[in-house]
Amino acid sequence: MNGISRLGLALLCCAGIAGCAAPVANENRAVAAPAASQAIVAGQSSKADVIAALGATQTIRFDSGYEVWIYRYRDEKPGPLAQPASKEQLAAEKQSGNAPEFLVLFTPSGVVAKTRMRPAPAIHAGQGK
Amino acid sequence: MKRFALRYAILPIALMIACNIVYAQPQAAIRSAPPVTISSMRDPVDKSYRKMLKGMELFEKLHGMAPTATLRYKLLPRRPDTNMDGIVLKIVGDSITIPVPIAPDHTFILQRNDKALREDAAVIPNRKAGSMTWRTEIRTPGLPPNTRRLGDLRLECRVGLEADLVSNDPPLIGQLASLVRGLTGYCDAAEPQYLFFSERPLFSVTLTAGGRSEILSVDQLYAGISRHPISESELSYCDCQVLLDRTYFLPLGDRSWPDDTLVRLEYMDDSAVTHQSLEAVPSAAPRASKEAR
Numbered sequence: 001m002n003g004i005s006r007l008g009l010a011l012l013c014c015a016g017i018a019g020c021a022a023p024v025a026n027e028n029r030a031v032a033a034p035a036a037s038q039a040i041v042a043g044q045s046s047k048a049d050v051i052a053a054l055g056a057t058q059t060i061r062f063d064s065g066y067e068v069w070i071y072r073y074r075d076e077k078p079g080p081l082a083q084p085a086s087k088e089q090l091a092a093e094k095q096s097g098n099a100p101e102f103l104v105l106f107t108p109s110g111v112v113a114k115t116r117m118r119p120a121p122a123i124h125a126g127q128g129k
Numbered sequence: 130m131k132r133f134a135l136r137y138a139i140l141p142i143a144l145m146i147a148c149n150i151v152y153a154q155p156q157a158a159i160r161s162a163p164p165v166t167i168s169s170m171r172d173p174v175d176k177s178y179r180k181m182l183k184g185m186e187l188f189e190k191l192h193g194m195a196p197t198a199t200l201r202y203k204l205l206p207r208r209p210d211t212n213m214d215g216i217v218l219k220i221v222g223d224s225i226t227i228p229v230p231i232a233p234d235h236t237f238i239l240q241r242n243d244k245a246l247r248e249d250a251a252v253i254p255n256r257k258a259g260s261m262t263w264r265t266e267i268r269t270p271g272l273p274p275n276t277r278r279l280g281d282l283r284l285e286c287r288v289g290l291e292a293d294l295v296s297n298d299p300p301l302i303g304q305l306a307s308l309v310r311g312l313t314g315y316c317d318a319a320e321p322q323y324l325f326f327s328e329r330p331l332f333s334v335t336l337t338a339g340g341r342s343e344i345l346s347v348d349q350l351y352a353g354i355s356r357h358p359i360s361e362s363e364l365s366y367c368d369c370q371v372l373l374d375r376t377y378f379l380p381l382g383d384r385s386w387p388d389d390t391l392v393r394l395e396y397m398d399d400s401a402v403t404h405q406s407l408e409a410v411p412s413a414a415p416r417a418s419k420e421a422r
Contacts, residue, residue, distance in 0.1 A: 008248070053274065058355060060351055060355060062330065062374045063209075063371075063373075064330060066330065066373060066397055068332075068347070068351075070347055070355055098346075101346060101347055103332070103347055105332055112396065114332065116332065116333050116344070116395075118333075118345075118346065119344075119348075121343045
């Protein structure tokens with residue numbers, strides 16, 4: 001590791017000390033992708049509906065009243081990959097920045113505005129250079 | 130050997146300071162700028178005219194990263210009660226005062242003035258320190274709506290740091306951090322913690338280049354609080370304080386994403402996502418846009 005890389009790594013590490021803040025509650029909850037995508041209807045589902053379907057999870061609340069709920073999910077393929085991730089898997093994926101995500105956005109009135117899934121990004125040649 | 134050891138003993142401290150610098154704007158900046166007479170505002174949120182011109186010079190030098198883009202500086206609110214209407218901006222030296230027009234979107238440009246340079250003038254809005262923050266705005270014209278270009282944003286980071294728009298409270302810490310940033314090429318790091326601000330509250334950011342597309346992790350949004358939650362009181366040290374839902378980081382140093390990469394911003398109040406419209410745009414070709422000027 002050259003000097004620049006070492007410095008960059010240190011910068012990223014200390015970013016945790018320097019980061020900004022907002023109310024964030026709970027740890028991420030792992031869900032199976034099909035359950036996440038099918039259980040929620042934008043414009044209809046309430047917070048209670050989402051908790052009933054997927055459970056409570058990490059939440060970011062903004063002054064505007066909007067909330068973002070963050071779930072980590074597994075691949076949508078049937079079989080073992082459709083199962084919730086273990087805590088260890090979640091921790092490793094989150095640390096690497098490659099954790100698949102399922103996000104739910106709530107309006108200030110507490111209804112789901114929209115959702116999005118983020119698959120784990122594919123490793124690309126030359127990435128990070 | 131001693132010099133080597135000392136260098137590495139100081140490094141972690143300097144790096145921690147640097148991170149805070151990149152996040153924060155001065156609450157009450159104390160500068161060594163020349164004395165100026167401000168009758169209407171005490172403790173204004175000022176910047177160095179000389180450094181801002183240096184930023185403009187760097188923009189010209191690196192214009193190839195954003196060949197058709199223009200540079201403007203931008204004022205953003207930092208407090209919930211900051212009044213962004215009717216801001217009066219001036220370049221103020223010992224014996225010279227130059228008014229600077231501000232556009233309705235709170236952007237402005239600076240003209241070069243040799244006398245103001247010689248007098249090491251300050252750029253001073255009629256707002257108190259800590260009430261606003263500053264950024265560069267480098268935009269390629271004609272991009273699709275809600276879309277930025279990665280090369281423009283890479284250059285925003287470079288010029289923003291060169292112009293010293295992002296800084297921290299104590300002068301000593303600021304100087305140390307500037308030194309570290311200069312040594313490390315901060316904006317070339319794979320994931321620099323340089324805060325970009327979108328026009329409206331964000332829900333998703335997607336990079337698209339050629340046939341490749343990638344949604345950024347939520348950890349790259351909202352100043353990274355999903356990854357590093359920090360107490361609400363510490364938020365006051367971040368210049369994202371009232372813009373938290375509009376902040377995002379980008380993998381600026383990841384050269385597998387070319388400068389022509391499109392950065393699509395999906396806002397909380399957007400309707401359906403239209404990824405197809407992005408895929409139809411192979412490069413930053415001029416098109417009608419409500420975001421681009």
